[in-house]
Amino acid sequence: MEAGLALQTRAAGFGSGRRRGGLQSPIGSLRVADPAGAAVAAGFGSGRRRGGLQSPIGSLRVADPAGAAVAVRARGSKPVAPLRAKKSFGGHENLHNSVDEALLLKRKSEEVLFYLNGRCIYLVGMMGSGKSTVGKIMSEVLGYSFFDSDKLVEQAVGMPSVAQIFKVHSEAFFRDNESSVLRDLSSMQRLVVATGGGAVIRPVNWKYMKKGLSVWLDVPLDALARRIAKVGTASRPLLDQPSGDPYTMAFSKLSMLAEQRGDAYANADVRVSLEEIASKQGHHDVSKLTPTDIAIEVSLPRISFLFLRTNYHQTAF
């Protein structure tokens, strides 16, 4: 597998002026460069490093923490197109129920942008809670870059999957690298980060995530187990079992993890409860919620009021 990210600049249309040249993070591994236009390929993990200080896990190189938005996606992956259906979510053919819903999301996110003032959004939640799915939609409407911290760890370590990192090294090794990735990301701006499901268990990770807005996607365990059983557990080493019914196995492991993690997710600035959204919609069925329904909740202007207060507490929406 080729290590590296394909980076592409985009019109930001928001925030402070563009800086050319680029700054480097203390450790360097991700290079988001050239706000002026040219796409830049960055060395990440093993091989293909171009400049930048090297960290134990790779090199995060930040070109423009305060300036232009850049679209960053794994080489070869397709851009996210929020107005088009790519998958079926809980019976929905579309990510959005309607064009109106998509426009509502756009409007809400514009309001939130003002209050975010460049700060990153960190999505936290259990495996399968939709951090990547919702995060990509959020980044698209905000004009932010999207990162999946699990993928950054894979690239930094130079291995194709988290499962392999757990197997060849250890969970502790993965966690150390996860913390390094979060530390690096915390020096950047205008990112939506889908964090690993277990990132919440290390207090130091909260130190990094508190530089931005942390949002907990709180999804009932039953819904999580259904989603995970649908795609299989092979990519999720903490859930993978050699045998047994995938739903039952996923449910029992997730319940155990949820218990172990206790209130760790509740450290997030904002809790987005799918049960509460479904109940607001009057159907009480979280599987009917599209990722856009959830992204709208993340974008509610009420969230922005948090930034108007110096001391704020977690708010459930």
Ligand SMILES: Nc1ncnc2c1ncn2[C@@H]1O[C@H](COP(=O)(O)OP(=O)(O)OP(=O)(O)O)[C@@H](O)[C@H]1O
């Ligand atoms: N609102 C939704 N309704 C139904 N399925 C969903 C919804 N959001 C995400 N999914 C599906 O659930 C699965 C997990 O989603 P996703 O990868 O976004 O979660 P995640 O929190 O990033 O997971 P992980 O931390 O394990 O990487 C995917 O198969 C995705 O298509």
Ligand SMILES: O=C(O)C1=C[C@@H](O)[C@@H](O)[C@H](O)C1
């Ligand atoms: O909940 C967890 O501990 C994990 C979640 C995934 O995102 C990966 O970070 C890894 O599989 C561990």
